[in-house]
Amino acid sequence: xxxxxxxxxxxxxxxxxxxxKMIDVLLERQFPINRLKxxxxxxxxxxxxxxxxxxxTVEEVSPQSFEGIDFAFFSAGGNLxxxxxxxxxxxxxxxxxNSSAFRMEEDVPLxxxxxxxxxxxxxxxxxxxxxxxxxxxxxxxKPLHETAILKRVVAATYQAVSGAGKEAVEELKxxxxxxxxxxxxxxxxxxHKGAIRxxxxxxxxxxxxxxxxxxxxxxxxxxxIRETRKIMSLPGLPVTATTVRVPVINGHSIALNxxxxxxxxxxxxxxxxxxxxxxLVADNPGKLEYPTxxxxxxxxxxxxxxxxxxxxxxxxxxxxxxxxxxxxxAATNSIQIAELLI
Amino acid sequence: xxxxxxxxxxxxxxxxxxxxKMIDVLLERQFPINRLKxxxxxxxxxxxxxxxxxxxTVEEVSPQSFEGIDFAFFSAGGNLxxxxxxxxxxxxxxxxxNSSAFRMEEDVPLxxxxxxxxxxxxxxxxxxxxxxxxxxxxxxxKPLHETAILKRVVAATYQAVSGAGKEAVEELKxxxxxxxxxxxxxxxxxxHKGAIRxxxxxxxxxxxxxxxxxxxxxxxxxxxIRETRKIMSLPGLPVTATTVRVPVINGHSIALNxxxxxxxxxxxxxxxxxxxxxxLVADNPGKLEYPTxxxxxxxxxxxxxxxxxxxxxxxxxxxxxxxxxxxxxAATNSIQIAELLI
Numbered sequence: 001x002x003x004x005x006x007x008x009x010x011x012x013x014x015x016x017x018x019x020x021k022m023i024d025v026l027l028e029r030q031f032p033i034n035r036l037k038x039x040x041x042x043x044x045x046x047x048x049x050x051x052x053x054x055x056x057t058v059e060e061v062s063p064q065s066f067e068g069i070d071f072a073f074f075s076a077g078g079n080l081x082x083x084x085x086x087x088x089x090x091x092x093x094x095x096x097x098n099s100s101a102f103r104m105e106e107d108v109p110l111x112x113x114x115x116x117x118x119x120x121x122x123x124x125x126x127x128x129x130x131x132x133x134x135x136x137x138x139x140x141x142k143p144l145h146e147t148a149i150l151k152r153v154v155a156a157t158y159q160a161v162s163g164a165g166k167e168a169v170e171e172l173k174x175x176x177x178x179x180x181x182x183x184x185x186x187x188x189x190x191x192h193k194g195a196i197r198x199x200x201x202x203x204x205x206x207x208x209x210x211x212x213x214x215x216x217x218x219x220x221x222x223x224x225i226r227e228t229r230k231i232m233s234l235p236g237l238p239v240t241a242t243t244v245r246v247p248v249i250n251g252h253s254i255a256l257n258x259x260x261x262x263x264x265x266x267x268x269x270x271x272x273x274x275x276x277x278x279x280l281v282a283d284n285p286g287k288l289e290y291p292t293x294x295x296x297x298x299x300x301x302x303x304x305x306x307x308x309x310x311x312x313x314x315x316x317x318x319x320x321x322x323x324x325x326x327x328x329x330a331a332t333n334s335i336q337i338a339e340l341l342i
Numbered sequence: 343x344x345x346x347x348x349x350x351x352x353x354x355x356x357x358x359x360x361x362x363k364m365i366d367v368l369l370e371r372q373f374p375i376n377r378l379k380x381x382x383x384x385x386x387x388x389x390x391x392x393x394x395x396x397x398x399t400v401e402e403v404s405p406q407s408f409e410g411i412d413f414a415f416f417s418a419g420g421n422l423x424x425x426x427x428x429x430x431x432x433x434x435x436x437x438x439x440n441s442s443a444f445r446m447e448e449d450v451p452l453x454x455x456x457x458x459x460x461x462x463x464x465x466x467x468x469x470x471x472x473x474x475x476x477x478x479x480x481x482x483x484k485p486l487h488e489t490a491i492l493k494r495v496v497a498a499t500y501q502a503v504s505g506a507g508k509e510a511v512e513e514l515k516x517x518x519x520x521x522x523x524x525x526x527x528x529x530x531x532x533x534h535k536g537a538i539r540x541x542x543x544x545x546x547x548x549x550x551x552x553x554x555x556x557x558x559x560x561x562x563x564x565x566x567i568r569e570t571r572k573i574m575s576l577p578g579l580p581v582t583a584t585t586v587r588v589p590v591i592n593g594h595s596i597a598l599n600x601x602x603x604x605x606x607x608x609x610x611x612x613x614x615x616x617x618x619x620x621x622l623v624a625d626n627p628g629k630l631e632y633p634t635x636x637x638x639x640x641x642x643x644x645x646x647x648x649x650x651x652x653x654x655x656x657x658x659x660x661x662x663x664x665x666x667x668x669x670x671x672a673a674t675n676s677i678q679i680a681e682l683l684i
Contacts, residue, residue, distance in 0.1 A: 152654050152655065153654070154496050154599045154652075154654070156498035156584075156597035156599075158500065158547055158586065158588070173522055176518050176522060177522055180515055180518060180519055191630060195630060196629070196630060197629065197630040197631075199634060199636075200636060203589065203590050203591045203636065204590060204634050204635055204636040205500055205588065205590060205595050205634055205635055206634060207595070207597075207632050207633075207634075207647070207648050207662045208630065208632065212627040212628070212630070215608070215650055215651060216608060216625075216627050216648065216649065216650030216651075217650055218627075238653075238654030238655065239654055240599065240652040240653070240654040240658065240660060242498075242597040242599075242648065242660055242662065244500065244595075244597065244662075246500070246547065246588055246589075247545065247588075247589050247590070248545050248546060248547060248589070249545045253547050253549070253586075255498035255549075255584040255586065255597070257496045257498075257582065257584075257599075266557070266558060283558075285554035285558050285560075286554070287538070287539065288533060288537060288538060288539040288550065288554070289539075290549050290550065291549075292541060292546050292547055292548060292549075293546055293547055294541075294542060294545065294546040305549070306549050306558065306584065307558065308557055308558030308559060309557060309558075310496075310582040311580075311582070312494050312495070312496070312580030312581055312582040313494065313580065316582065318582060318584055320549045320584065320586075
């Protein structure tokens with residue numbers, strides 16, 4: 001008889017969109033859980049959450065919450081991570097952190113299991129889960145790079161409102177209802193909570209994600225550039241990005257333009273992607289088949305379609321990459337990281 | 343006393359979205375009209391349309407409709423243009439055609455007044471109005487090219503449903519209502535009428551505009567590539583595009599990545615664009631100011647924002663270009679073309 005080791009697991013931010021999906025994914029993937037602890041900030045403490053057939057009470061997170069915890073999955077914002085991730089590590093937990101707080105720290109691996117699984121082993125207590133749009137981008141880029149070497153990447157994103165949280169999803173729906181009824185539209189959460197100016201997202205586009213940081217770039221764009229380089233161990237890779245919020249509920253999409261060092265036909269790229277882990281190719285123009293966020297919603301794969309040559313450079317390819325930003329972009333990827341360690 | 347010459351004007355496709363906007367724009371811009379004739383296919387004939395204070399009856403278009411007409415504005419689809427534009431020309435009319443039927447013909451000028459006004463004078467009866475997303479792209483590219491020479495252009499579009507016509511706008515609204523009410527969503531007009539497969543656009547994205555034509559490209563992408571080269575008289579310009587339909591009612595947006603032959607800072611590009619005809623720069627990250635389709639709706643300008651350096655190439659720039667696809671992308675540009683000739 002084989003004894004399966006089981007772990008004490010904490011989910012921090014358990015009432016949020018990603019936190020709840022983390023719990024779902026832990027169950028779906030039958031993560032070997034001994035004890036499950038659901039944690040959140042004071043605001044959400046004492047809420048009841050149904051997990052499988054049991055009801056859990058969400059506890060207010062504190063340094064002591066992590067006593068005896070083996071794995072802690074954090075998804076409660078950068079500030080809470082900065083404060084409490086070190087406390088969890090101090091108490092012996094391995095933390096998979098979904099915030100951007102530690103991603104670029106040198107001794108923190110930034111891991112996408114299909115791309116750089118080996119990095120996970122080098123952790124010193126913290127492993128960072130990358131930005132959602134970065135994850136789906138590198139899953140699609142990796143097989144192309146292995147065969148033909150990336151020279152330059154130009155990304156334009158089409159990002160769903162679920163990435164801005166539950167309230168933002170409700171705001172979009174309410175805006176659509178109001179707009180269609182000819183009533184005034186209320187704004188407040190886009191481009192981000194607390195912004196000095198808000199935009200309607202219903203039937204509109206907002207070309208800003210997160211705050212503006214430098215030289216006219218918003219933070220999401222900078223994340224896509226820097227995190228891609230770190231995950232792929234290509235510190236000098238030329239990458240640029242324009243990130244745009246679109247009135248889609250769930251599922252991020254990327255129009256991805258790739259320049260390679262070597263020739264790679266669209267058919268070769270398709271064949272490489274088809275056999276890559278975590279990728280599903282949906283690409284048949286003759287049948288009008290390509291990925292859409294609505295079809296990727298609720299799935300774990302990174303969907304790639306519209307693969308075609310780009311003749312504007314020597315070895316260019318265009319493609320369209322879609323994935324569920326709450327699952328593969330956050331929850332599923334976090335759990336997959338922990339699975340690498342057990 | 344100055345005698346102003348007045349013209350007999352026909353609008354073909356007068357009941358369509360673009361046709362109706364053409365009539366509005368003719369009045370707004372006080373185009374010197376002697377007699378106005380509203381024409382459409384048999385299906386829409388006998389409809390009444392209010393123009394200013396008068397009511398017009400739409401007539402079924404036929405070759406004889408163009409007797410005595412000076413300017414005919416066509417926006418009733420490629421097939422009708424192919425059949426009747428030559429008939430109008432034969433009868434002495436100058437045709438501004440909004441379909442793609444004649445755009446790439448060598449002796450047909452393809453004109454954006456801010457970019458290549460001189461081409462209009464070389465017409466032999468037909469002047470083509472370019473594709474909507476191409477128009478706004480070249481208006482933004484022209485001033486950059488004049489100063490620093492375009493080397494390569496990578497475009498990803500975010501295109502409103504109004505480009506697919508009135509019924510498609512209604513379909514999107516109805517889909518949103520149904521989706522929000524938890525009812526089944528009806529599809530039928532996206533990616534295009536008569537497609538072998540239809541997609542929901544509400545809260546979704548459809549990375550296909552027009553039919554697929556070659557090597558995995560859809561026709562809208564090919565138009566953006568070829569028409570840009572023709573309008574800018576740069577037959578070898580490296581351009582690539584990914585065109586995507588988004589759940590926006592009106593106003594196309596483009597994430598535009600530009601590689602130049604010479605250095606041009608974001609500030610210099612902004613200054614050039616600010617003084618360019620037809621362009622409005624809306625670009626202040628500190629105030630979260632950038633163009634959105636909702637704000638461009640109903641206006642004639644091409645709005646440019648998010649102008650910033652792209653360090654992934656030697657002389658690169660990223661920008662975000664938004665314009666009303668029914669106005670500047672079709673109706674206004676067509677009328678502006680005729681104004682060049684009077």
